[in-house]
Amino acid sequence: MSLFISRNNNSKHLFLMTTDSNKVILKANLPRVRDLSFVGRFHHNFGFENDLFEFLLDQKELWGDKLFYINEKQFSNWVQEEKHKIKEVPISSNDLGFADLNVQNVSEESFYEKFGQNTPIHMNFSKGDQSHEQALARGDSVDLHSKIGRNGLALNVGGTITAMKWLPYGDISCLAVFVINHEDGLAASISDPTLSILPNKANGKVKSCIQIWTCSDDVRSMTLSAVYDTTAFGVTKELSWLPVKFSNETIGVLMGGFSDGKLHFYKIVRSISEQTNYYEILEPSFTIAVKDERQEKQEIVPITSYDLLDHTKVIVGTLDGAIAEFMLPGLEDPKTLKIPSFMEYLADSSIVSITIAPVQKSHVLLVNTATTQAFALQYDNLRQGRVESNYTISTLKPLHHNGYRIFVYPDSAESIGYTFVRHPHQKHVLLLRTELVSTFHISEFLNHPFALVGNIMGDVYVMNIGRKIFGVPKANNKLVVPLKLWSLTKDETGSIINLRGDYVPTSSEKSDVLYSFTPPEVVISASAWNETLESSSTYAFGTYTGLLVLERLDPLMN
Numbered sequence: 001m002s003l004f005i006s007r008n009n010n011s012k013h014l015f016l017m018t019t020d021s022n023k024v025i026l027k028a029n030l031p032r033v034r035d036l037s038f039v040g041r042f043h044h045n046f047g048f049e050n051d052l053f054e055f056l057l058d059q060k061e062l063w064g065d066k067l068f069y070i071n072e073k074q075f076s077n078w079v080q081e082e083k084h085k086i087k088e089v090p091i092s093s094n095d096l097g098f099a100d101l102n103v104q105n106v107s108e109e110s111f112y113e114k115f116g117q118n119t120p121i122h123m124n125f126s127k128g129d130q131s132h133e134q135a136l137a138r139g140d141s142v143d144l145h146s147k148i149g150r151n152g153l154a155l156n157v158g159g160t161i162t163a164m165k166w167l168p169y170g171d172i173s174c175l176a177v178f179v180i181n182h183e184d185g186l187a188a189s190i191s192d193p194t195l196s197i198l199p200n201k202a203n204g205k206v207k208s209c210i211q212i213w214t215c216s217d218d219v220r221s222m223t224l225s226a227v228y229d230t231t232a233f234g235v236t237k238e239l240s241w242l243p244v245k246f247s248n249e250t251i252g253v254l255m256g257g258f259s260d261g262k263l264h265f266y267k268i269v270r271s272i273s274e275q276t277n278y279y280e281i282l283e284p285s286f287t288i289a290v291k292d293e294r295q296e297k298q299e300i301v302p303i304t305s306y307d308l309l310d311h312t313k314v315i316v317g318t319l320d321g322a323i324a325e326f327m328l329p330g331l332e333d334p335k336t337l338k339i340p341s342f343m344e345y346l347a348d349s350s351i352v353s354i355t356i357a358p359v360q361k362s363h364v365l366l367v368n369t370a371t372t373q374a375f376a377l378q379y380d381n382l383r384q385g386r387v388e389s390n391y392t393i394s395t396l397k398p399l400h401h402n403g404y405r406i407f408v409y410p411d412s413a414e415s416i417g418y419t420f421v422r423h424p425h426q427k428h429v430l431l432l433r434t435e436l437v438s439t440f441h442i443s444e445f446l447n448h449p450f451a452l453v454g455n456i457m458g459d460v461y462v463m464n465i466g467r468k469i470f471g472v473p474k475a476n477n478k479l480v481v482p483l484k485l486w487s488l489t490k491d492e493t494g495s496i497i498n499l500r501g502d503y504v505p506t507s508s509e510k511s512d513v514l515y516s517f518t519p520p521e522v523v524i525s526a527s528a529w530n531e532t533l534e535s536s537s538t539y540a541f542g543t544y545t546g547l548l549v550l551e552r553l554d555p556l557m558n
Helices: 038-046 052-063 070-080 108-115 144-148 186-190 466-469
Strands: 003-005 014-018 102-106 121-127 130-136 141-143 152-156 158-166 175-184 206-215 222-229 250-257 265-269 276-282 286-288 303-309 313-317 322-327 342-345 351-358 362-369 374-378 381-390 398-401 406-412 415-420 423-430 435-444 449-456 457-465 483-490 497-500 524-529 538-543 547-552
Touching: 038 052, 038 250, 052 466, 108 206, 108 222, 108 276, 121 144, 121 152, 130 144, 130 152, 141 144, 144 152, 158 186, 158 524, 158 538, 175 186, 175 250, 175 524, 175 538, 250 303, 286 406, 313 351, 313 406, 322 351, 342 381, 351 398, 374 449, 381 423, 398 435, 406 423, 406 435, 415 435, 457 524, 497 547
Parallel strands: 121 497, 222 276, 303 351, 435 524
Antiparallel strands: 003 014, 102 276, 121 130, 141 152, 152 547, 158 175, 175 206, 206 222, 250 265, 265 286, 303 313, 313 322, 322 342, 351 362, 362 374, 374 381, 398 406, 406 415, 415 423, 435 449, 449 457, 457 483, 483 497, 524 538, 538 547
16 A cells, blocks of 8 residues: 655645555554654554545644634634535434424423522632622523623523533524432532442432523523423433434434433424423433343343434443444334344443444444443444453543544543544543543534543633644644633632633643542533534533533634
8 A cells, every 4th residue: 555645835635546455443553653754644543534634734724823712703614615624414304203202391380399409609700800709599690701801601500510512503502401409419419329320210319300501692691491301211421412403393302321221312392482491201202222132031221321323323332231223213113223233242341431433434433341441343343343442440431523533532530632543542641630530522513623621620621632633743742732711619618619710821741739629519510512603612511519601712702
């Protein structure tokens, strides 16, 4: 196999002379990749994928000099000019076979009588010499732009935030937030068995709901359009939207693996009322459960993880170490949807996470277990196309960056790193700290290079992961300069939570230890990037106390 590259002022081309291998995952045979040129590193890390070399050269030019923010108008122009590629999703005028939710309307009073209410959050917002103190009751918000000069807002959702996800390519900026409340308070909530990686039956003490928020274009206001009571199904730590854009009254299909051991799908429709609608879900739009076919009784084996292959298929991991593929509603016979297309047993422990990456007309599955076993599997060759990868003790799910062909994940409990899909056993550290990484997110649809990282010390960072891939390898992490966006702390009395908004550039390898133990009130529990071109620089993060913060990073939008 040979590679020929031609570059001049008018064109950049990558010519493939031969391609004699259909292998997607390869063992690395060059121990010192950092000594290679950009072309050599491209060959080693990406193989011979057509047009990818030109794309990465453009990415280096577009993003190599940017550290902390996105110019939304410029980014939109790059997409229109095809300089930057985003993930394409199908547009559907029907509901793809997903049934309407079986719900019962409830009043706001009866909902919160059952769900419970958290106490007001006493906050002090500050930046430089500006400060603002306010007690946020459930539903209260504060405009951070007018108070401390940050282009965003903060509000109290009314319970502990465990997951959130923006609707991709929505006509409006729509954020789904999963909220729980424990009858014995916050300390009991974060230690409840239903939040562990293993499924647990509901004990009646934890109530849960999905909140659907719509955000204004200027990120100055949030509207709670609907609340869905999901207590009957337990809790979840991960939400996902089906990668489909609907052209009817359906906003999208939301899914999550719940503590009842099942994967539930919820079809969310547009609200025609200006008031918040409250529902109790009696039956989801669709549910996937795995039966233990090795036993005569065929009891339900709890689902512990999942990821979408596309909008028609999902692969789930189970408590007993198997993965199984299921078809989603569509043209298929509904009776066959409950039967897995295949089931493969991989380990003797539960599957903690599954992440799927499309590559070279195939897919790679990155699978982490509850032990020290981790695998990268070729989708169409599960038994022979297997490589052992670096396991991580973090329970956070790795995410795939489609543009850079990498998996981004906590390679340990205290750091964020990445591996190339082609060489999933070689890891590269991006951010090394001494505190536990509690949440992180990269854009899953817009494919910009920025990562959002939160930890149990109340710090929120943003960093450009592309700078290390594009830059000189021997520079190590010096090109990656994480910017601390926010810092949550408790005051000396313990009654007020301080949210400091001073921008603090930090070293990616220097550690600052502030706590010998962490107050649960400052833990960053969830984060998400906005997945619409109109608000591509907007992000959100949430805490155990129920504080939800949004900000638009584009300085031109202030």
